Amino acid sequence: MSDATLLVIDDEPAVLEVVGRFAQPFGFKVVGRTNARAALAELPQLKPDVAIVDLRMPEMNGLDVLRAIHAIDPTCQVVLMTGDLSVDSAIEAVKLGALDYIGKPFDRARLGALLTGVCKGIERRQKLLQVDGDLGKSFTFYGMIGRSPPCKSSSTRSGASLRTCAPCWSRARRGQAKNSWRVRCTRLAPALTGDS
Numbered sequence: 001m002s003d004a005t006l007l008v009i010d011d012e013p014a015v016l017e018v019v020g021r022f023a024q025p026f027g028f029k030v031v032g033r034t035n036a037r038a039a040l041a042e043l044p045q046l047k048p049d050v051a052i053v054d055l056r057m058p059e060m061n062g063l064d065v066l067r068a069i070h071a072i073d074p075t076c077q078v079v080l081m082t083g084d085l086s087v088d089s090a091i092e093a094v095k096l097g098a099l100d101y102i103g104k105p106f107d108r109a110r111l112g113a114l115l116t117g118v119c120k121g122i123e124r125r126q127k128l129l130q131v132d133g134d135l136g137k138s139f140t141f142y143g144m145i146g147r148s149p150p151c152k153s154s155s156t157r158s159g160a161s162l163r164t165c166a167p168c169w170s171r172a173r174r175g176q177a178k179n180s181w182r183v184r185c186t187r188l189a190p191a192l193t194g195d196s
Contacts, residue, residue: 004122006115007048008032009039009065010081011057015104019052022108026115036060043072050099050118055082055089063089066096077118081106 006028008019016032023030031046033039036057039046051069055062066078080093083104090101100114 003029004050004119005029005031005046005048007039007043007046007051007076008053009036009051009057010034010054011059012054015054018106019111022106022111023115026112026119028115028119036062036065040065040068040072043069043076047073048076049122050077050079052079052081055080055093056084063092063096066093066098070097077121079114 004027006019006023008016008023008030010016010019010032011034013032013034016034020030020032028050031048033042036053036059051065053062053065053069057065062080062082066080069076069078077099078097079100079102080089080098081102081104082089085101085103093101099118102111102114
């Protein structure tokens, strides 16, 4: 894995250095920031795959950073770290979607296992996206897949753009809306293809 980015946010530069040196052999490009607000401002450009965030920082709480990261980039996995482990903050972190919660000083074996798991998850996601793209190029299920002529025309007429190979009716929320997309594609098929 060569393109994975690890963002480390901690107000202690020594921690950034230790985590950075530890994570690089796992194939991560490590970006360290001592200011949480500045790191959040850079997040769209950095596009990290995973972030390790200190829970207690002067300018911003780690739980608030976790919330902000997920609001900006929901695919970024977040690990909270702290020198003051507590059950309450661990529970809150997991409720907010943290991948894990680790203590300082680091247990090298646990951090290594965590980074290995993250690497494997990223590789799985990349393979799934590749397979999905390959299948989308290979198969067309007329009337169901968004690249079929009726669905393309339907989406063009409605002003929507289908940028993926997902079923056009899955763009809708639930129930009636999905049925509406499917019916629209089915009804338009004869008119658009010249079939009766």
